[in-house]
Amino acid sequence: MAAHILHRLRHALAGEGSREERARGSSEVEDFPESSELEDDTEGLSTRLSGTLSFTSHEEEDEDEDEEVDGAGEELGEAPQLAGAAAGAEDGGRCWGQCAGEWSPAAERPGSSLLTRQLQELWKKSRGSLAPQRLLFEVTSASVVNERSSKYVLYTIYLIRSGQFDKAPAVIARRYSDFERLNRRLRCRFSCDMAGVAFPRKRLRRNFTAETIAKRSRAFEQFLSHLHSIAEIRRSPEFLEFFFLQDLRAAQRLTCTGMYREALATWANAYRLQDRLGVCSSGRFLLTLAGLAVCHQELDELCEAHSCCEQALQLLEAQGSHPLLGPFLQAHIHLAWKVGKDKRRSEARLQDLQEAGPPLQQQPTLKECLIKEPLE
Incomplete structure (x- = not known):
C-alpha cells in the first residue's frame, strides 16, 4: 500500500515537472526569437543609437583641449564641470545622456554654468589682445x-x-x-x-x-x-622699404614729369603695401597721401583728393607741427571750397599755425613738397 502511494506521488511530480518544462519552453520561444529576427533587431538598435555620444572619443578630445587651455586653467582655477565629467566616466557615462537630445543631469549642475561664465570672462579679457591677421x-x-x-x-x-x-x-x-x-x-x-x-x-x-x-x-x-x-x-626700415620704396620713387618721378594717371596707380599700390604692412602713420605714408591728393587734383578728381587730405589731417591731429601740416591744410581748404565741404576747422588750424610760424606766402604747396622730398 505504501509502495503504491509512493509510485503515484512520483508520477504526479513527474507530470508537474513536464508541464513546467513545456511552459518554460514556450516562454523561452517568446523571449528569444529566431536568429534572423535577432539580427534584424540588432540592426534596429544600432540605428536608434547612431546618435549616441562616444565617451571614449570625448575623453580623447578633452585631453587635447586640456593641452590647449593649460595656461588659461591656472588663471581660471579648477573647473567643476570637468570633475563631473570624470565622475561620469567611472559611472559608464550616465551623466552624458543615453542618446542624442536626451536630458542629462550634468546640464543642471551648477558647475556647468560656472564654467560658461569663466570662459566668457576669459574671452572678454582676451578680446583686446587678439593676434593680428x-x-x-x-x-x-x-x-x-x-x-x-x-x-x-x-x-x-x-x-x-x-x-x-x-x-x-x-x-x-x-x-x-x-x-x-x-x-x-x-x-x-x-x-x-x-x-x-x-x-x-x-x-x-x-x-x-x-x-x-x-x-x-x-x-x-x-x-x-x-x-x-x-x-x-x-618693423625695420630695411624690410619695409624693400616693399614700397621702389614704388614711391617711381611715383615721385612720374608726378614730376606730369604723368599723373600713371603716377596715381603707383601711389595707390604704395598705399596698399603700407596698409598691409601696418605702417599707416609713418612719414612715408603721409608722403603717399600727398601724392594721391596731388594726382587726383590734377586729374580733376576733387572729391578723392579732398578725402586724401582729410585722412592726412587726421593722422597729423596729435602732432603740433609737421612739414606737411601747412601744405595739407591749404590743400584741404581749397578742395573743401571746391566740393562744398566744411572748411572752418582747417582754417582755424591754419591760422594757429601761421601765428606760430612763417607766413602763408612762404609755405610750399603740397605739390612742391612732394617734388622736393628726397627718397633715399
Whole structure:
C-alpha cells in the first residue's frame, strides 16, 4: 500500500515537472526569437543609437583641449564641470545622456554654468589682445627678362591678408638680386634673428629652368613669411622699404614729369603695401597721401583728393607741427571750397599755425613738397 502511494506521488511530480518544462519552453520561444529576427533587431538598435555620444572619443578630445587651455586653467582655477565629467566616466557615462537630445543631469549642475561664465570672462579679457591677421606672401608669376647686358627672373608677389579677398591687391615685382640685398642688409643688422632664416643660394647654371624658378618662388614666399614673423625685422626700415620704396620713387618721378594717371596707380599700390604692412602713420605714408591728393587734383578728381587730405589731417591731429601740416591744410581748404565741404576747422588750424610760424606766402604747396622730398 505504501509502495503504491509512493509510485503515484512520483508520477504526479513527474507530470508537474513536464508541464513546467513545456511552459518554460514556450516562454523561452517568446523571449528569444529566431536568429534572423535577432539580427534584424540588432540592426534596429544600432540605428536608434547612431546618435549616441562616444565617451571614449570625448575623453580623447578633452585631453587635447586640456593641452590647449593649460595656461588659461591656472588663471581660471579648477573647473567643476570637468570633475563631473570624470565622475561620469567611472559611472559608464550616465551623466552624458543615453542618446542624442536626451536630458542629462550634468546640464543642471551648477558647475556647468560656472564654467560658461569663466570662459566668457576669459574671452572678454582676451578680446583686446587678439593676434593680428596673418599676412601671406604669394608668388603668383615669374618671367624671364632679357636686357642688353643682363638676363634675370622677375618674381611677382602678392601681399594678402588671410581670410580676406582684395579686389585690388598689393603687389610687388622683385628679382633675385633684390632679395639678396635685403637678406644681406638684415643679416648685418639682425645677425642673431637671421641665424635661423633660410635663403636660396646662388647657382652657377640652370638658373632659368622651370624647376629652379618654381623652387625659388616657394623659397621666397617662406623667406618673407619668416621675416614678417619676427617683430624687430618686420618693423625695420630695411624690410619695409624693400616693399614700397621702389614704388614711391617711381611715383615721385612720374608726378614730376606730369604723368599723373600713371603716377596715381603707383601711389595707390604704395598705399596698399603700407596698409598691409601696418605702417599707416609713418612719414612715408603721409608722403603717399600727398601724392594721391596731388594726382587726383590734377586729374580733376576733387572729391578723392579732398578725402586724401582729410585722412592726412587726421593722422597729423596729435602732432603740433609737421612739414606737411601747412601744405595739407591749404590743400584741404581749397578742395573743401571746391566740393562744398566744411572748411572752418582747417582754417582755424591754419591760422594757429601761421601765428606760430612763417607766413602763408612762404609755405610750399603740397605739390612742391612732394617734388622736393628726397627718397633715399
